[in-house]
Amino acid sequence: xxxxxxxxxxxxxxxxxxxxxxxxxxxxxxxxxxxxxxxxxxxxxxxxxxxxxxxxxxxxxxxxxxxxxxxxxxxxxxxxxxxxxxxxxxxxxxxxxxxxxxxxxxxxxxxxxxxxxxxxxxxxxxxxxxxxxxxxxxxxxxxxxxxxxxxxxxxxxxxxxxxxxxxxxxxxxxxxxxxxxxxxxxxxxxxxxxxxxxxxxxxxx
Amino acid sequence: xxxxxxxxxxxxxxxxxxxxxxxxxxxxxxxxxxxxxxxxxxxxxxxxxxxxxxxxxxxxxxxxxxxxxxxxxxxxxxxxxxxxxxxxxxxxxxxxxxxxxxxxxxxxxxxxxxxxxxxxxxxxxxxxxxxxxxxxxxxxxxxxxxxxxxxxxxxxxxxxxxxxxxxxxxxxxxxxxxxxxxxxxxxxxxxxxxxxxxxxxxxxxxxxxxxxxxxxxxxxxxxxxxxxxxxxxxxxxxxxxxxxxxxxxxxxxxxxxxxxxxxxxxxxxxxxxxxxxxxxxxxxxxxxxxxxxxxxxxxxxxxxxxxxxxxxxxxxxxxxxxxxxxxxxxxxxxxxxxxxxxxxxxxxxxxxxxxxxxxxxxxxxxxxxxxxxxxxxxxxxxxxxxxxxxxxxxxxxxxxxxxxxxxxxxxxxxxxxxxxxxxxxxxxxxxxxxxxxxxxxxxxxxxxxxxxxxxx
Numbered sequence: 091x092x093x094x095x096x097x098x099x100x101x102x103x104x105x106x107x108x109x110x111x112x113x114x115x116x117x118x119x120x121x122x123x124x125x126x127x128x129x130x131x132x133x134x135x136x137x138x139x140x141x142x143x144x145x146x147x148x149x150x151x152x153x154x155x156x157x158x159x160x161x162x163x164x165x166x167x168x169x170x171x172x173x174x175x176x177x178x179x180x181x182x183x184x185x186x187x188x189x190x191x192x193x194x195x196x197x198x199x200x201x202x203x204x205x206x207x208x209x210x211x212x213x214x215x216x217x218x219x220x221x222x223x224x225x226x227x228x229x230x231x232x233x234x235x236x237x238x239x240x241x242x243x244x245x246x247x248x249x250x251x252x253x254x255x256x257x258x259x260x261x262x263x264x265x266x267x268x269x270x271x272x273x274x275x276x277x278x279x280x281x282x283x284x285x286x287x288x289x290x291x292x293x294x295x
Numbered sequence: 296x297x298x299x300x301x302x303x304x305x306x307x308x309x310x311x312x313x314x315x316x317x318x319x320x321x322x323x324x325x326x327x328x329x330x331x332x333x334x335x336x337x338x339x340x341x342x343x344x345x346x347x348x349x350x351x352x353x354x355x356x357x358x359x360x361x362x363x364x365x366x367x368x369x370x371x372x373x374x375x376x377x378x379x380x381x382x383x384x385x386x387x388x389x390x391x392x393x394x395x396x397x398x399x400x401x402x403x404x405x406x407x408x409x410x411x412x413x414x415x416x417x418x419x420x421x422x423x424x425x426x427x428x429x430x431x432x433x434x435x436x437x438x439x440x441x442x443x444x445x446x447x448x449x450x451x452x453x454x455x456x457x458x459x460x461x462x463x464x465x466x467x468x469x470x471x472x473x474x475x476x477x478x479x480x481x482x483x484x485x486x487x488x489x490x491x492x493x494x495x496x497x498x499x500x501x502x503x504x505x506x507x508x509x510x511x512x513x514x515x516x517x518x519x520x521x522x523x524x525x526x527x528x529x530x531x532x533x534x535x536x537x538x539x540x541x542x543x544x545x546x547x548x549x550x551x552x553x554x555x556x557x558x559x560x561x562x563x564x565x566x567x568x569x570x571x572x573x574x575x576x577x578x579x580x581x582x583x584x585x586x587x588x589x590x591x592x593x594x595x596x597x598x599x600x601x602x603x604x605x606x607x608x609x610x611x612x613x614x615x616x617x618x619x620x621x622x623x624x625x626x627x628x629x630x631x632x633x634x635x636x637x638x639x640x641x642x643x644x645x646x647x648x649x650x651x652x653x654x655x656x657x658x659x660x661x662x663x664x665x666x667x668x669x670x671x672x673x674x675x676x677x678x679x680x681x682x683x684x685x686x687x688x689x690x691x692x693x694x695x696x697x698x699x700x701x702x703x704x705x706x707x708x709x710x711x712x713x714x715x716x717x718x719x720x721x722x723x724x725x726x727x728x729x730x731x732x733x734x735x736x737x738x739x740x741x742x743x744x745x746x747x748x749x750x751x
Contacts, residue, residue, distance in 0.1 A: 231520075262567070266558065272426045283511035
């Protein structure tokens with residue numbers, strides 16, 4: 091048939107690489123990403139809020155970080171397992187990560203409050219990375235997730251987001267857009283699959 | 296089984312086919328609404344295509360760069376020439392960790408390699424944790440769609456499956472209740488798991504990191520709890536730099552479901568403290584596909600499923616009718632490269648309408664490749680006598696205009712005057728399941744000449 095076959099007998103790494111080297115086409119250019127073609131001059135806060143709502147989350151506008159706890163308590167008045175990494179909110183915490191034996195023990199976590207440094211208007215995604223995340227499973231295992239973000243941290247699209255992240259070394263990071271969801275049963279949208287059942291984003295003025 | 300035969304089985308339940316058809320078209324519609332709000336969408340597709348083409352043209356070097364950086368990150372890297380070697384590697388990692396309970400998030404590659412049955416032989420429990428995949432796993436079926444694995448099942452069937460396997464109460468297929476029960480059932484599995492396996496959406500040469508996209512959060516629940524995370528990827532998942540994620544993550548979810556991005560786009564780079572991370576890089580026929588100039592662009596695919604949702608054949612024949620790991624238009628250009636004989640009917644499961652190519656986020660010329668596979672298959676695999684005869688006959692007819700006109704006239708007359716029973720008689724497969732239109736009195740040629748004569 092067409093194509094080149096027949097592996098040369100080597101360890102698989104070398105034979106795979108040799109086959110690819112032999113079969114690949116001549117080098118093609120790597121295009122530059124020109125950001126101007128994507129600029130849509132939409133209002134960042136308005137667009138971000140709209141997109142977070144589309145993906146099933148809620149946005150709350152706060153005058154300052156000092157209001158975070160008050161707003162969290164208004165949303166979740168009766169929760170017993172709480173954790174926050176926001177400065178000045180440690181009184182809210184009912185669990186201690188230092189005492190944590192294994193991440194599995196977070197299974198009862200009700201509310202988690204995390205800070206973020208990048209939010210993306212075009213898709214409502216908020217970046218959470220290991221630098222702000224003492225235990226990786228936290229934003230997934232919690233029942234309710236609150237993400238706190240300065241308005242000035244909003245960027246129009248993912249190209250800008252990766253520019254902002256460039257050079258920041260993260261062992262792990264995740265864009266979170268809305269609460270976890272599925273539509274695997276007859277295409278009916280159900281909020282709350284394996285991850286958080288609700289997502290609130292606090293935008294700080 | 297040929298695609299057309301398997302499709303006719305799916306078509307026995309007309310109501311279900313109609314639902315399937317409409318549900319997928321609705322997803323295609325959501326895709327349209329979503330992409331039309333993105334300024335520069337076509338340029339974005341161009342970029343996606345060009346970045347993938349460049350990466351493939353330098354793939355060996357990018358793989359080496361990726362490996363080097365992944366090793367620096369403290370991740371172990373393995374290479375598998377084929378599915379068998381991939382399974383052996385995954386099995387040996389699990390054995391080294393004495394892992395008996397494994398949670399797996401969606402990975403079409405592990406489906407392609409038939410990893411689950413391989414591990415189950417050694418009494419390793421593998422739980423598919425994506426809800427749709429869990430549903431088809433309980434039903435002992437393969438996924439019928441790469442993004443919507445259980446799209447062929449109705450909620451009543453899911454209800455029954457869950458009653459049988461998870462002990463749920465009858466609920467008339469209430470999706471909220473069933474999803475909640477699945478959440479509880481799978482939460483237990485996440486907590487108990489000795490190891491987590493995930494697929495890979497993108498692997499970044501520059502950082503040695505990889506990105507996994509889910510809506511449910513199942514990849515993360517698995518990988519961040521289990522002591523060992525094994526990520527399995529085909530060689531074509533590479534992209535050069537982190538900034539290129541901006542292009543592909545903008546394209547992927549919009550093309551797949553119309554969402555602006557998946558709920559979670561998780562960037563794994565280093566293992567978490569006290570845990571291990573392995574990456575298995577798999578060829579399994581991809582280097583060979585790379586050698587075929589006409590077909591290598593099929594390796595651009597980012598597995599969004601848009602070509603399936605839009606395909607008039609896929610929507611009406613169901614994913615299982617393709618009898619291949621990747622169904623639909625993209626599967627029909629990938630599969631013949633693996634086994635030309637076994638998959639010889641797939642490139643014919645198309646109207647060549649080109650809708651797949653129009654929606655493809657990385658601009659794979661899918662319908663052109665389907666046509667090219669047809670040329671090869673017709674030459675290299677035996678064709679039915681009836682088809683060979685009619686092709687020869689048509690070849691002669693089309694090469695002789697006078698004869699073509701004569702036969703056209705006779706055909707139009709027949710379609711106007713002969714009884715339906717005769718027109719739809721068995722040799723005419725076009726008359727199966729449908730009535731042919733009434734033959735017009737004049738041909739296009741007659742009409743065109745008349746129109747010209749009547750002044751312009």
